[in-house]
Amino acid sequence: MISVTEMMGSPASLFSAYASIMASTMFRSILNDLLPKPVRSFLVNVFHYLFKCKTNKLTLVIDEFPNGLARNQIFDAVEVYMSTRIGPNVDRLKIDNCSNEKRINIRLEKNEKLTDSYQGIELDWKFLSVEQESNRRHQRNLPPWQASDDGNARRSFELKFEKRHKETILTSYMPFIQGRAKELKKKERVLKMYTLGGLRSRGSYGVSWDAINLDHPSTFATLAMEAEQKTAVMADLDRFLSRKEFYKRVGRAWKRGYLLYGPPGTGKSSLVAAMANYLKFDVYDLQLSNVAADSDLRDLLLGIGNQSILVIEDIDCSIDLPDRLRAGEESSRKNSNTRPLLTLSGILNFIDGLWSTCGDQRVIIFTTNHVEKLDPALLRPGRMDMHIHMSYCSFHGFKILAENYLGISEADLVRCHAGVLAEIESLIAGSEVTPAEVAEEFMKSEDPHVTLDGLVKFLSNRKTKTKKTEENGGMVRAERGK
Ligand SMILES: Nc1ncnc2c1ncn2[C@@H]1O[C@H](COP(=O)(O)OP(=O)(O)OP(=O)(O)O)[C@@H](O)[C@H]1O
Numbered sequence: 001m002i003s004v005t006e007m008m009g010s011p012a013s014l015f016s017a018y019a020s021i022m023a024s025t026m027f028r029s030i031l032n033d034l035l036p037k038p039v040r041s042f043l044v045n046v047f048h049y050l051f052k053c054k055t056n057k058l059t060l061v062i063d064e065f066p067n068g069l070a071r072n073q074i075f076d077a078v079e080v081y082m083s084t085r086i087g088p089n090v091d092r093l094k095i096d097n098c099s100n101e102k103r104i105n106i107r108l109e110k111n112e113k114l115t116d117s118y119q120g121i122e123l124d125w126k127f128l129s130v131e132q133e134s135n136r137r138h139q140r141n142l143p144p145w146q147a148s149d150d151g152n153a154r155r156s157f158e159l160k161f162e163k164r165h166k167e168t169i170l171t172s173y174m175p176f177i178q179g180r181a182k183e184l185k186k187k188e189r190v191l192k193m194y195t196l197g198g199l200r201s202r203g204s205y206g207v208s209w210d211a212i213n214l215d216h217p218s219t220f221a222t223l224a225m226e227a228e229q230k231t232a233v234m235a236d237l238d239r240f241l242s243r244k245e246f247y248k249r250v251g252r253a254w255k256r257g258y259l260l261y262g263p264p265g266t267g268k269s270s271l272v273a274a275m276a277n278y279l280k281f282d283v284y285d286l287q288l289s290n291v292a293a294d295s296d297l298r299d300l301l302l303g304i305g306n307q308s309i310l311v312i313e314d315i316d317c318s319i320d321l322p323d324r325l326r327a328g329e330e331s332s333r334k335n336s337n338t339r340p341l342l343t344l345s346g347i348l349n350f351i352d353g354l355w356s357t358c359g360d361q362r363v364i365i366f367t368t369n370h371v372e373k374l375d376p377a378l379l380r381p382g383r384m385d386m387h388i389h390m391s392y393c394s395f396h397g398f399k400i401l402a403e404n405y406l407g408i409s410e411a412d413l414v415r416c417h418a419g420v421l422a423e424i425e426s427l428i429a430g431s432e433v434t435p436a437e438v439a440e441e442f443m444k445s446e447d448p449h450v451t452l453d454g455l456v457k458f459l460s461n462r463k464t465k466t467k468k469t470e471e472n473g474g475m476v477r478a479e480r481g482k
């Protein structure tokens, strides 16, 4: 990630001339006779500075995209760290607030330098931004706050210091910067929600991520879910976060996959938001129907940062994904001018392969209303680590929603609404009503008595309807059976 280039130093002839002059006893005695001591030491220092320093300096180059594809995590960390080290010597700074954050982002302008010090070592930093056509494809996948103004610049930092400190810088200063950047990001973290778009409006080709602040109020506390299921998901997330060494030891990418399935309005999207808020991870919402080919998908996935959740909603119907076999047959029939298809195998290969190995702490979530329609390749063990069934509203779920929406605790429900509570408990079990529908009923009035009575009515109607549908279904089956 860091390329080391040694400074070439002054021409060899100059250096040897300098060395021989300094070594010459005759020259020294002339200096001693002619010049007072302070002037002598000043001249010696100047000589040292002009010749010796240059030959002893090492420069580390930290590119934003060192291998042309994935982002350099050190570059990102340095960028964050640098914003805290800006002193009076810096003349030009960039400031922005693209995403309505409270804080203004401060960055160095190109060619600006600053000095840092670490364990008494003096460190000279410089930020470079060089225009370059080939960088355009990465820029379009960057979040706005990371993209440079001209959109196609190769950005890098250069760090210069004395060669003898190389080990300390690489093994101690760099990890220190990464640690500081992590702390800072955590402290000032405003979660982001990335969606596809943006680029076409800027007149270029392809797809990119657009960011907005993720201000979703959903948390595990507000989620109507069975208590054990909730605890299991939270424990799974905790385990995932704390197992860096484990993933490394067993040679697996530090990622976790979740499949959320269940009828509309049961809280799948709410659970995604709750997970993001719990983990403090950004969310990348990938609408597959807007991605035309595997190559676009690859670019998008590589533009995703660490500590992120990639969400693909409604995986069963967002795109007609050809399965592995059909994709193979179709692509072999196509001539080379035809655009390649977005394939399920393309998605799965990225998730399991390249993408997951070039980042840390990645969560991927698929949601679906129809788990039975999913390609078995998605469901096989090891692909999605946890399958979470989001189901109709239970009595437990109702109590959570009552607390959220009406501000009535379970104890108050028992104390003040005992009669209606018993009715709701007996009705809700078989009524197949979703938490979204219960929430909708709770929005209708601010008077808890009116709301709870309204809910009883709603549940009884639903139960009658469900019963009738079941009876009709039974009759049809009986007819068919004849
Ligand atoms: N389990 C739940 N807990 C709390 N609120 C919920 C829950 N389920 C649904 N809601 C409420 O209903 C609204 C819709 O729910 P949500 O979008 O999470 O459902 P979904 O399962 O993602 O639906 P779809 O399958 O249509 O995408 C939410 O904004 C939330 O207010």
Ligand SMILES: [Mg+2]
Binding pocket: 268, 269, 270, 313, 367
């Ligand atoms: Mg949803």
